[in-house]
Amino acid sequence: MSDLAETYGNILKSMEASRLNGKDLLGFMEIKLQELKVKVDNIFNSYENERVCPNLKNGSNCGVLEQKVIDCSTCNHQTLLCVGGTNENKCDEMVAKCPMCVCIDGSCFHKKTKKKCNACPGYFNCLNEVLKCSTHQIEIHEGEDLAFECNFKFLGNIEEEIEYVYDKRHNFQIHPLKTGSKSNYAKPFATSQDSGHYTCTARSKESKFPFAREDFIVKVKSESGSRSMDVPDPAFAPKVANGGINEEDKEDPFEFTIMIVAMAATVIVISIFAIILIVYIKVKRAPNNTEENEFGNV
Missing domain, CATH: 2.60.40.10 (Immunoglobulins)
Known part of the structure; x- marks a missing residue:
C-alpha cells in the first residue's frame, strides 16, 4: 500500500508540473490513471500469489x-x-x-x-x-x-x-x-x-x-557398554599420584635407614651378650676341673 500511495502522489505532482489545461490535461490524466491501474493490478496479483498455496512456495513442495x-x-x-x-x-x-x-x-x-x-x-x-x-x-x-x-x-x-x-x-x-x-x-x-x-x-x-x-x-x-557394573568409570575414579601411592603412604628413606641400623645394632648386642655368656660359663667351670684333677691324683 505504501508503494501504491507513493505512485499516486507522483502522479499528482506530475499533473501539477505539466501546467496543462482542458483536453490536454484530461488526456494526460487518462494516461497517468492507466499507469496507476496497472500498478494496482500488479500489487494485488503479487499479494494473491504470495498467499495462495504456501505449501508450494519458498522451497516447499509437499502437503x-x-x-x-x-x-x-x-x-x-x-x-x-x-x-x-x-x-x-x-x-x-x-x-x-x-x-x-x-x-x-x-x-x-x-x-x-x-x-x-x-x-x-x-x-x-x-x-x-x-x-x-x-x-x-x-x-x-x-x-x-x-x-x-x-x-x-x-x-x-x-x-x-x-x-x-x-x-x-x-x-x-x-x-x-x-x-x-x-x-x-x-x-x-x-x-x-x-x-x-x-x-x-x-x-x-x-x-x-x-x-x-x-x-x-x-x-x-549406548554408552561404552562393555564395562562391568562393578568397575568404576575412570573419569570418576579418585586421582592418585606417584604410581598409585599417596605421599603420606610413602616410606621415608631416612626412617628406613634408621630402622636397618637399629636392627643391626640389636643383632650385634645380642651376639656380644652371647659371647660374654659363653666366656663366663667357661671361666666358671675351669676351677672345678682343676680341683677334680688334683683329687684324682691323690
Missing part, C-alpha cells in the same frame, strides 16, 4: 492444503486445493481429484457431510507420498532427552484448528505416542529401545484430514 480465498477482481469466495509432490506418479492429480473421503481406523466418511464414503483406489498410497515433507536424522546418547518438533511454517495460513499426531512405526505397525495442539514432543531419558522410525502428522482437529507429515529416524547410542 495438502484446502484454502478459502477471495478473488480480488470479483470479490467472490473460492476454495483452492493445493497438493504438493513431484507428480512423477501423478499422485498430486489423484489427491486433487479425491480429497473429500477421510478414513480413520478403518472407517471412511465424507470430509464435509460426514457420510460414509469409499476412497478412490490407490488414493491413500498417493496421499502418503504427497504428505511427506522431510526426513530428519536424530542421534543422541542413552539418558538424554529425545525431542521432536514439527516445523510446518505454511500451516500458519490455515484457518482451521490444527492438531499434531506423533507415532512410532515398526514392522508396518503404527504405535500412537501423542496427539495434541502442541507441535513438539519429548521423551526423557532415552534408551537404545527408542531407536527407530517416528512420524509427526499435522491434521485438522475437526475433520481429521491430514495436511503434512515429517519423518524422524532416531538412533540412540
Whole structure:
C-alpha cells in the first residue's frame, strides 16, 4: 500500500508540473490513471500469489492444503486445493481429484457431510507420498532427552484448528505416542529401545484430514557398554599420584635407614651378650676341673 500511495502522489505532482489545461490535461490524466491501474493490478496479483498455496512456495513442495480465498477482481469466495509432490506418479492429480473421503481406523466418511464414503483406489498410497515433507536424522546418547518438533511454517495460513499426531512405526505397525495442539514432543531419558522410525502428522482437529507429515529416524547410542557394573568409570575414579601411592603412604628413606641400623645394632648386642655368656660359663667351670684333677691324683 505504501508503494501504491507513493505512485499516486507522483502522479499528482506530475499533473501539477505539466501546467496543462482542458483536453490536454484530461488526456494526460487518462494516461497517468492507466499507469496507476496497472500498478494496482500488479500489487494485488503479487499479494494473491504470495498467499495462495504456501505449501508450494519458498522451497516447499509437499502437503495438502484446502484454502478459502477471495478473488480480488470479483470479490467472490473460492476454495483452492493445493497438493504438493513431484507428480512423477501423478499422485498430486489423484489427491486433487479425491480429497473429500477421510478414513480413520478403518472407517471412511465424507470430509464435509460426514457420510460414509469409499476412497478412490490407490488414493491413500498417493496421499502418503504427497504428505511427506522431510526426513530428519536424530542421534543422541542413552539418558538424554529425545525431542521432536514439527516445523510446518505454511500451516500458519490455515484457518482451521490444527492438531499434531506423533507415532512410532515398526514392522508396518503404527504405535500412537501423542496427539495434541502442541507441535513438539519429548521423551526423557532415552534408551537404545527408542531407536527407530517416528512420524509427526499435522491434521485438522475437526475433520481429521491430514495436511503434512515429517519423518524422524532416531538412533540412540549406548554408552561404552562393555564395562562391568562393578568397575568404576575412570573419569570418576579418585586421582592418585606417584604410581598409585599417596605421599603420606610413602616410606621415608631416612626412617628406613634408621630402622636397618637399629636392627643391626640389636643383632650385634645380642651376639656380644652371647659371647660374654659363653666366656663366663667357661671361666666358671675351669676351677672345678682343676680341683677334680688334683683329687684324682691323690
